[in-house]
Amino acid sequence: MIFLPVLPIIIPLAGAVLCMLARRNIAVQKGLALITSVFILLTSLAIFAQTKDGTIAVMNVGSWQAPYGITLAIDMLSSVMLLLVGVLSVGVSVYACFDLDVTRMKFGFFPLMLILLMGVNGAFVTGDLFNLYVWFEVLLTASFILLALGGERAQLAGSIKYVTLNLLSSALFLAGIGILYGMAGTLNLAELAHLVKDGARGDLLTMVAVMFMMAFGIKAGMFPLYFWLPASYPTPPAAVTALFSGLLTKVGVYSMIRMFTLVFDTDPAFLHGLILVGAGLTMVSGVLAAAAQYEMRKILAVHIVSQIGYIVMGLGLFTELALTGTIFYLIHVIIVKTNLFLIAGAVNRLKGSYDLHKLGGLYKEKPGLSILFIISAMSLAGVPPLSGFFAKFTLILAGLRTESWLIVATALGVSLLTLYSMTKIWAYAFWKPAAEPLPDLNPMPKSKWFIFLLPMIGFTVITIALGVFAGPVFDYAADAAAQLMNPQGYIDAVLGGGM
Amino acid sequence: MEVVLAIVIGVLYAGGVYLMMRRNLIQLIIGLGLLSHGANLLIFTAGGLRQGGAPILAEGEKAFATTPADPLPQALILTAIVISFAVTAFALVLFLRTYKTVGTDDVDDLKEMQK
Amino acid sequence: MTSIIFRTATRYMFPPLLVFSVYVLLRGHHYPGGGFVGGLFAGSAFALYALAFSVADARKVLRADPRDVTAVGLALALLSGIPPLFSKEAFLTGTWWTLPLPAGGTLDIGTPLFFDIGVYFVVLGVLLTLVFTLGEEE
Numbered sequence: 001m002i003f004l005p006v007l008p009i010i011i012p013l014a015g016a017v018l019c020m021l022a023r024r025n026i027a028v029q030k031g032l033a034l035i036t037s038v039f040i041l042l043t044s045l046a047i048f049a050q051t052k053d054g055t056i057a058v059m060n061v062g063s064w065q066a067p068y069g070i071t072l073a074i075d076m077l078s079s080v081m082l083l084l085v086g087v088l089s090v091g092v093s094v095y096a097c098f099d100l101d102v103t104r105m106k107f108g109f110f111p112l113m114l115i116l117l118m119g120v121n122g123a124f125v126t127g128d129l130f131n132l133y134v135w136f137e138v139l140l141t142a143s144f145i146l147l148a149l150g151g152e153r154a155q156l157a158g159s160i161k162y163v164t165l166n167l168l169s170s171a172l173f174l175a176g177i178g179i180l181y182g183m184a185g186t187l188n189l190a191e192l193a194h195l196v197k198d199g200a201r202g203d204l205l206t207m208v209a210v211m212f213m214m215a216f217g218i219k220a221g222m223f224p225l226y227f228w229l230p231a232s233y234p235t236p237p238a239a240v241t242a243l244f245s246g247l248l249t250k251v252g253v254y255s256m257i258r259m260f261t262l263v264f265d266t267d268p269a270f271l272h273g274l275i276l277v278g279a280g281l282t283m284v285s286g287v288l289a290a291a292a293q294y295e296m297r298k299i300l301a302v303h304i305v306s307q308i309g310y311i312v313m314g315l316g317l318f319t320e321l322a323l324t325g326t327i328f329y330l331i332h333v334i335i336v337k338t339n340l341f342l343i344a345g346a347v348n349r350l351k352g353s354y355d356l357h358k359l360g361g362l363y364k365e366k367p368g369l370s371i372l373f374i375i376s377a378m379s380l381a382g383v384p385p386l387s388g389f390f391a392k393f394t395l396i397l398a399g400l401r402t403e404s405w406l407i408v409a410t411a412l413g414v415s416l417l418t419l420y421s422m423t424k425i426w427a428y429a430f431w432k433p434a435a436e437p438l439p440d441l442n443p444m445p446k447s448k449w450f451i452f453l454l455p456m457i458g459f460t461v462i463t464i465a466l467g468v469f470a471g472p473v474f475d476y477a478a479d480a481a482a483q484l485m486n487p488q489g490y491i492d493a494v495l496g497g498g499m
Numbered sequence: 500m501e502v503v504l505a506i507v508i509g510v511l512y513a514g515g516v517y518l519m520m521r522r523n524l525i526q527l528i529i530g531l532g533l534l535s536h537g538a539n540l541l542i543f544t545a546g547g548l549r550q551g552g553a554p555i556l557a558e559g560e561k562a563f564a565t566t567p568a569d570p571l572p573q574a575l576i577l578t579a580i581v582i583s584f585a586v587t588a589f590a591l592v593l594f595l596r597t598y599k600t601v602g603t604d605d606v607d608d609l610k611e612m613q614k
Numbered sequence: 615m616t617s618i619i620f621r622t623a624t625r626y627m628f629p630p631l632l633v634f635s636v637y638v639l640l641r642g643h644h645y646p647g648g649g650f651v652g653g654l655f656a657g658s659a660f661a662l663y664a665l666a667f668s669v670a671d672a673r674k675v676l677r678a679d680p681r682d683v684t685a686v687g688l689a690l691a692l693l694s695g696i697p698p699l700f701s702k703e704a705f706l707t708g709t710w711w712t713l714p715l716p717a718g719g720t721l722d723i724g725t726p727l728f729f730d731i732g733v734y735f736v737v738l739g740v741l742l743t744l745v746f747t748l749g750e751e752e
Binding site: 130133134137140141144145148151153156157159160163164167168170171172174175177178179181182183187 | 524544585
C-alpha cells in the first residue's frame with residue numbers, strides 16, 4: 001500500500017470532516033468516530049507490521065524529494081507510538097460515547113477529538129522540523145477547544161494558563177527553528193542530523209538545543225515548566241483528560257527524544273546531563289505535589305508530571321539500555337495513565353465526586369471497577385509482575401550501569417511515594433467506608449455498564465499482558481532504542497531515495 | 500540591516516514578555532502576539548537578508564541569472580502567521596467568554612476559580 | 615453601524631469583492647494570490663455585510679452554515695491528494711488533466727487547483743464562524 005505512511009493523518013481527517021458534515025446527528029457522529037478509530041487502529045497495525053523488522057517507512061509528500069519537500073518517516077519508535085494512539089482512540093471513543101454529555105457532543109467533541117488525533121499522528125510520522133511545529137499547532141488548537149468546551153469557571157481559568165504557556169512554548173519552538181534554519185539551511189531532520197555529524201557544531205547549536213529543550217519541556221510538563229498541567233488537566237470531562245494525559249505530554253516527550261537522539265547528540269555531557277537533572281526534579285516535584293492532594297483527578301494529574309520524569313530519565317542517561325527503558329515506559333504509562341483517568345471518570349459517574357474525603361466503600365459496591373483500579377494503580381507504582389515494574393527496572397538498571405547513583409536513588413524513592421499516592425486513593429475511595437453514603441447516580445442497566453467498562457477492561461488486560469510478555473516488548477523496545485542510537489539508518493532511509 | 504532587525508526582534512521580545520507578565524488578559528494576548536511577531540522576524544533574519552528575484556526559472560532557462568531570494572523562510576513565516584492568526588482568534592474568544600463568565604479580566608482573580 | 619452611506623457602499627462593494635476573491639484564487643497558481651488570500655477576501659466581504667446589516671442577514675446571503683463550508687473545503691483539499699494513488703505516486707503529488715475546449719485550444723486542470731479551492735472554502739468557513747459567533751455574542 002503506497003499511501004501507508006500518510007494514512008494515520010488522512011483517516012482521522014476524513015473522519016473529522018464526515019463528523020462535521022453530520023453535525024446535527026449525534027448518533028451518526030458516534031458511529032463515525034468509532035469506525036474512524038477502528039480504522040486508525042488497523043492502519044497503525046499495518047504500519048507496525050511493516051516496520052517491526054527495522055525498516056523505515058518513508059514517503060515524500062507531493063513527490064518533492066527529500067530534503068526539499070516534506071518527508072514522512074516512520075521508524076520503530078514512531079510506529080509503536082502510532083499503535084498506542086490507535087488503541088487509545090478506540091478506547092476513548094467508546095468511553096466518550098457513553099460518558100460525555102450531549103451539549104459537548106453537539107458542540108463538536110468528536111470532530112475535535114479526531115483532529116487532535118490527526119495532529120498527534122502527524123507529529124509522530126513527520127520527518128521535518130517545521131512540519132512538526134505545524135502538527136503541534138494542529139493538536140494544540142484542537143486541545144484548546146476541547147479543554148474549554150463546556151465553559152465552566154474552573155475550566156476557563158485552567159484553559160487560560162494552558163493556552164498561554166503552550167503559546168509561549170510554540171514561540172520558543174519557532175524561534176529555535178528560525179535559528180536552526182539560519183545555521184543549517186534545512187529543516188529536514190535527516191539532513192540536519194547529517195550536517196551536524198559532518199561538523200556543524202559549536203556553542204550556537206547547544207544554545208538552540210536548550211531552546212528546543214525548553215519548548216518541548218513546556219509541552220511535556222517537565223520541571224520547572226509544568227505548572228499549567230495540574231491547573232488545566234483536571235478540569236474537563238474524564239474522556240478529554242484521559243485523551244490529553246495519554247497523548248499530549250507524550251508528543252512533547254517524543255519530540256524531545258527524536259531531536260535529542262537524531263540532531264542534538266553532539267554534546268551529551270552537557271545537554272543530556274541537563275535533561276537528567278530536569279528528569280530527577282520532575283519526578284520529585286510531581287510526586288510531592290500529589291502527596292498533598294485529596295482529589296482523585298488532581299492526584300492523577302500531578303502524577304503525569306512525575307511519570308514524565310521517568311520517561312525523560314532514560315533520555316538523560318543516553319545509553320541504549322536507558323532508551324529501551326524510556327520506550328518501554330512510554331508504552332506502559334500511556335496505557336495505564338489513560339486507564340486510571342477513565343476509571344476516575346467512572347467513579348465520578350457513579351458518585352458525582354472526585355473528592356477522597358467524600359468517597360468511600362466503592363470496593364463493596366463495585367468490586368469489578370475496584371479491581372481494575374488496583375491493577376492499574378499497582379502497575380503505575382511499579383509492582384511486579386505488571387508492566388510498570390519491568391519499565392522501571394530497565395531504567396534503574398541503566399542508571400546503575402552508568403553509575404548515576406543519585407538518579408537511581410531518586411527514581412526508587414519516587415516509586416515508593418507513587419505507591420503511597422496510589423494506596424491513598426485505594427484506601428480512601430475504595431476501602432474505607434464512606435463518611436456518609438453517597439447516592440448511586442448511575443442509571444445504566446447492567447449490560448450497558450459492562451460495555452462502558454470494556455475500554456478499561458481492555459487497557460487493564462494490556463497492562464497485565466505487557467508484564468507477562470515483557471520479554472518480546474523489551475526486545476522490541478531494545479531494537480527501537482538501537483535504531484535511535486544509530487541514526488545513520490534513519491538518515492540513509494530518508495536521504496537515500498524513499499519514494 | 501541585520502543589526503537593526505536584531506534590535507527590533509529584541510524590542511518585540513522584551514515588550515511581549517513584559518506584557519505577558521501583566522495581570523490584564525488583553526495585555527496578555529497582545530504580549531503573545533508580539534512574541535510570535537518576534538519569532539517570525541527572527542526566522543526572516545536568520546534565513547538570510549538578500550535582495551533577489553523570485554526563485555522561478557523562466558521557460559528554457561537552466562540557471563538563475565542573479566541569485567534569487569530564498570523562498571523557504573517566507574513560506575515558513577506565512578504558515579506561522581496563519582497559525583498565530585487562528586490561535587489568537589481562539590484566545591480572544593476564550594478570554595471574552597472568561598470575562599463574561601467570571602466578570603474580571605485580572606489574572607490574579609482567576610486563581611480563585613481554581614479552587 | 616447603521617450609517618446609510620456604509621450600507622449603500624457595502625451593497626455595491628459586496629459583489630465585486632466576491633468576484634475579485636475568485637480572481638485572486640485562480641491567479642495564485644503562478645503569481646501572488648491563492649486560496650488563502652482569496653478566502654480572506656471572500657470572508658471579509660461577508661464580514662463587511664454582517665457589519666453593515668446584521669449577522670442574520672449575512673447568514674442569509676451565505677445560505678450555508680459556515681461550519682459546513684469549512685467541512686466541504688477540508689473534504690475537497692483532502693480529496694485533491696488522492697488521485698496520485700492511482701498512478702502509484704506519493705500523497706498530494708500534482709496530477710494534471712488536459713481538457714479540450716469547444717472553441718479550440720486546451721485547458722490544463724490539476725489537483726493543486728482543487729486543493730486551493732479547498733483552502734479557499736476552509737478559510738472562508740473558519741473566518742465566518744469566528745466573525746458570526748463573535749457578532750452574535752453581543
